[in-house]
Amino acid sequence: GDSVTQMEGPVTLSEEAFLTINCTYTATGYPSLFWYVQYPGEGLQLLLKATKADDKGSNKGFEATYRKETTSFHLEKGSVQVSDSAVYFCALTRSGGGADGLTFGKGTHLIIQP
Amino acid sequence: DTEVTQTPKHLVMGMTNKKSLKCEQHMGHRAMYWYKQKAKKPPELMFVYSYEKLSINESVPSRFSPECPNSSLLNLHLHALQPEDSALYLCASSQGTSINEQFFGPGTRLTVL
Numbered sequence: 032g033d034s035v036t037q038m039e040g041p042v043t044l045s046e047e048a049f050l051t052i053n054c055t056y057t058a059t060g061y062p063s064l065f066w067y068v069q070y071p072g073e074g075l076q077l078l079l080k081a082t083k084a085d086d087k088g089s090n091k092g093f094e095a096t097y098r099k100e101t102t103s104f105h106l107e108k109g110s111v112q113v114s115d116s117a118v119y120f121c122a123l124t125r126s127g128g129g130a131d132g133l134t135f136g137k138g139t140h141l142i143i144q145p
Numbered sequence: 146d147t148e149v150t151q152t153p154k155h156l157v158m159g160m161t162n163k164k165s166l167k168c169e170q171h172m173g174h175r176a177m178y179w180y181k182q183k184a185k186k187p188p189e190l191m192f193v194y195s196y197e198k199l200s201i202n203e204s205v206p207s208r209f210s211p212e213c214p215n216s217s218l219l220n221l222h223l224h225a226l227q228p229e230d231s232a233l234y235l236c237a238s239s240q241g242t243s244i245n246e247q248f249f250g251p252g253t254r255l256t257v258l
Binding site: 063067074080082120124130136137138 | 178180186187188190194237245251
């Protein structure tokens with residue numbers, strides 16, 4: 032079945048550091064790929080998405096590129112802020128039309144220190 | 146309006162109680178979802194409704210009973226729950242297309258005593 036693998040952390044960085052959170056996936060066909068962010072005590076917010084190979088999703092300074100050849104969708108940000116501290120989930124949904132559930136990675140807890 | 150709302154925000158219930166969780170969206174989405182999230186874990190899919198019909202049930206125990214009264218509303222009826230059912234229950238909605246970008250509500254924090 033489909034699966035998503037991501038580094039679990041916690042990942043601790045200093046403010047203004049460069050961020051990379053690795054995500055790789057296993058799926059048949061051409062899944063859509065997503066990054067969601069969850070702040071403490073809240074639901075999930077869609078951070079960015081990519082729906083086909085070589086697509087780059089971007090939002091709020093975060094970027095991720097859909098790499099079919101390496102089955103990866105790594106999340107990057109050039110300069111993190113304390114407010115970026117949260118749990119980040121990489122996820123996929125199968126292509127082919129119709130509603131389907133998201134398959135999530137285990138989540139990466141990011142801690143940004145001032 | 147790009148918001149999914151959920152009520153109540155918190156719920157404490159005994160094992161013999163009957164309660165309901167509610168979810169609402171006004172984005173014209175045709176698919177709605179229930180997920181369960183335990184602490185420090187990713188969300189796990191429970192149910193999917195597509196065009197107001199149950200399309201996916203991930204082998205959820207019958208003490209959880211979903212209902213979709215119309216395209217904007219989704220309920221989750223709870224009865225005879227166990228303490229291990231304590232979790233954050235998340236509702237989501239999407240257009241139901243192949244892209245399937247899902248928008249989540251803030252969740253209901255459920256505690257079963």
